[in-house]
Each structure stands twice: as structure tokens, then as C-alpha cells.
Amino acid sequence: MSKILLLDGFNLAFRSYYGLPDLTRSDGFPTGAIHGWVKTLWKLEDMESPDLVVVFFDEGGSDRHQELLPDYKANRDEMPEALSQQLPYLRQVAELIGFPVVSREGVEADDLIASAARRFTEAGDNVVIVSADKDLGQCVGQSISQLLPAPTANPRLGWRRLDSAGVEKKFGVPPAQVPDYLALVGDVSDNIPGIQGVGPKTATKWLLAHESIDGILENADQLTPPRFREKVAESAELLKLNLKLVTLEFDHDVGVLEKQAPKTNELVKLLEEMEMGQSASLAWDRYGLGLG
Template sequence: MTTKWLLIDGFNLAFRAFYGMPELTRSRDGFPTGALHGWVKSLWRLLDSQAPRGALVFFDLGGSQERLALHPEYKAQRRETPEPLQQQIPVIKQLTRAMGLGGIEREGVESDDLLAAQAVALAHSGEAVQVVSADKDFAQIVGERIELLLPPPTANPRLGWRSLDPAGVVEKFGVTPAQIADYLALVGDTSDNIPGLAGVGPKTAAKWLQAHGSLEGVLAHAAQIKPERFRETLAAEAERLRLNQQLTRFDLSLPTLSRAALAQAQAVNLGELLGLLGELEMNTARAEATRRYAQPELF
């Protein structure tokens, strides 16, 4: 993929930064800073390795009211964010905006929807996009101009960062990007508290979708589905599976940033950034920021 935009799933990366760093604190008051150190390093590594035309980070702000209306238990099982990370999130957002990386958020709208809508809008305008996230939901927007950049799995970090194009999605999931929402409707998504069809795993779901094209195709052929034990269950659970599909599909109709707004979001506020890093006693990062943004031609 040529020069591109990086669109970054903020909380996904923030959790990785938090768990990937030791418990660091500010000396004068014990304020936690481990995630902040990891955050800044992670962003700079990404920018250096991918050399994008531009980059934006997206954050959640209150979650999706539409999905909660459809399914009140949506994401209800998620553990509380650890207190030290909760304390650092507002500062992560401040640092992100000062670094010229947007920090895009909207009340009552999931960041995944905001990011997906922006990615598709950029792709439609001819731009190449890489979505940075471990969230498999984003596989549904992968296409000719959109790739999914997966971070190294915690269980096997030696795999490194991996980029998924449409062929990579098929290789990983057994279905095309256009079938991912249907696939997730069938297998469920434990991270979002969306229960799939009991007993149906990835291989079975992929086999059905390869044969029948879509969730509606699978439901239309429920009487012929194999293994036979799923025939009655599919017919009985049809409406719940359609609800699952609604929950897993992105809202791509959301407003996106204009060219002018994109340019404004990319503006680095070096004074604010250096001030924040100094306040946080992140002196190595402060020196690095001075080099990067005072002499951007070196990066």
C-alpha cells in the first residue's frame, strides 16, 4: 500500500500501552504515567514504521446509544477500566491532540463507527487507509484501499504487526470482508457480549457463508443446513441472529471530517506538548518531541 492515512483505535492501543509498561509514577504526587510513556512510544513507532500521510486517533465517549437500545446487555460484561488507566485517559487525549493526531470522539457514538465511517470516506476519495486495531469487527471494511493493521498478539509477540488485505481476511476468517458482520452474527462476539448461535464455531459459520453467501442465505436454507442438529435452532433464532448482525455492522452514514477539518486536526501544538511532557516528568519523551517537531524533516 502506498502513502496512506493511519486511523487508530484509541482505547485498543491505550490498553496495550498500559499493560505493556511497568507501573511508573510522577515523583511529586504518585500520579501514574506508565500508560502515557507506552502511548507516546507506541504512536511514534507506528508513525515511523508506517510513514503515513496523516494519522488520526479515535476514542469512545459514552458508547453507542443505538446499540444499547437494541440490546441492553451490549458490552455489559466488560470489566471496569483499571483505576490507574482511567486516571491517565484524559491526559492520553491531551497528548494525542497536542501531537496533531486528532483525538476524535463524539458523545453517544462508538469510536469504531466514527473510525470506520472516516476510513470508508477517505477510501472513496481515493486515499489509502490502514486501520490500527486488534478488533476483528474492522475486517468488514477492508477493501482495495483499506487494510487492517493488527498489533502483535500478546500470546505470541514475535509475530509482530500484520497487515490484512481482502485476501488476508479470507485467509484468517474463511469469509470475505462483506461477510464479516454475518460471520460475527453467527459465532457471536464475546468482547461485545453478543451471543452467537450455540455450538456454532468459526469453521461452521464460514462453511455456511461460503455455501449460502450471507446470513439471510443461511436462514433461507435452514432446512438443508448441515449438521442437521442446527436446522431447528437456526429457524427459531432467526430474529436474534438478525439483531446480532445489526449490532456488529458499522454505521457508515455518520458525518466525517472534511479536508479542512482533517488539516486542522493534524496541527501539532509543540508548546502544549512540551509543557505536558514536562509536567509529567517524561523528560526523554520531551527531548524526543523537541527533535521530532522542531525538525520534522528528519522524520
């Protein structure tokens, strides 16, 4: 039985970028996200002692989400140029350490992570999904946990691990009902509108009583507070659409995912080019003589 870490690349990249000052190379090239990224990857190696780490990135948006909701994620700001410049190096650092990097045009990283998690657990492995994304809570189960990075706004909270009980404490419902919960309350970060006025407490109460979106719709005339009865019945199509948007896909082919030997020479060279001398020295200490 192996321990597998599945990393949400963009989630961690943004946290690396916003979690450190605006560091730059002597020529002005931004390096803050690279500094944070290296520290994050090494922190995860030290905390978790994984047998394999796989990093997943979005690639060109999600075709299925755009078809369902053209305004999906349309409310998000453009990626900061300084982070965009560093992204290729984040991928390269991960690969040089020996972590496979997975992305697919038109498929959201969350769907690839869910698919990989299912494949590994079916093979008998334990999986840790590293991301703060709410959608991924639906993957948590007996052999899958979710590791939430320390929030950039409150780093003292530290890293937090969610098992099934942790997901239920956070959302008020077990992992299997997370999609139904998100369909009701919406997801502002993804521009998915819920039912106006329905918050976490109301959504949780309805799901505990009626189990699912279908159950809630079938019993719309019994919902409390009564003011929501007509609104929920009229929102049937919205709720069904939302459920499709927030329910992850578990059947994508993620290819061969195997640990690679670190290419220490190439990693050290890259870190030195970024004028990250201390990290370069630490890389030698961690990985010794590599293949690069």
C-alpha cells in the same frame, strides 16, 4: 493520493496500559499508559510515514447498540482507575503532536472509523485502520487495510497487516461476510451471543455455501450437521439482531480532518510534567520548534 491512519484510541490505550509496567510519577500519579501511548504513536509514524493520523475514541457508549441490546458490553470489567486517570493525557498528547482526535456522544468509535475510512477512500486516499477489533475487518478492501497491534500477551508476533486476503485467512470469509460470520459465532468481548455450538469452521462452511445470514435461514433445513437445522430456524430473530449489532455504520459526519502543526513546546512541557525526560528530548528531535 494520501496515506491516512485511523487509530482506535481505546484499543491502543488498553494495549499501552497493559503492555508496560505500572510506572508512576514521583508523586504516585500513573504514567505507564502515557509512556506506551507515546511509543506507539511514534512507532506508527516511523513504520507508516502517514500523511495524516486521526485518533478515535468512544464517548459515553453507543446509543444504537444499547437500544438493540441493553446488555451490550455489559460483561466488560470497569476500566482500571489508573488508566482512566491517564486518558485525558493520551488525547492531549495526540492533539499536541498534530493528530485530530474525534469522539461523539452516543456513537461508537468503530462507526466513526468506518465512516472516515469510506470518506477518505472515496476521495482517492489509502487508509490504514489501526486496531485489533474484529468488527473493523468488514471495512478492509482495495484501498483499506487493517493494522493489528502486537498482542500484549505475545508481543513477539509484532504488528500484523490484513488486506482482503488476510481477512479471509483469519476468518475464513472475505471482508463483506465478516458481519454474517460474527452474527453466527457471536462476540464474547461485546456480550453478543451467537448460536450455541456454532464455531468458526461451521460458520465459514455455511457462509461459503449460502453467502449470508438470509441465505442460511432460507436453507436452514439443508444445513449440516443436521442437529443445527431446527436450532438455526428458531434463532432467526437472534441472528438478525446480531447482524444489526455487528454491522458498522458508514454515514456519520466526522467533521474536518486535517493535519495540524505539532505544538512541540506544549508537548515537551507535558512530558516533562509527567517526568518523561527522555521522551521530552525525543519530542524536540522529532518535531523541532513547534507552536506551543
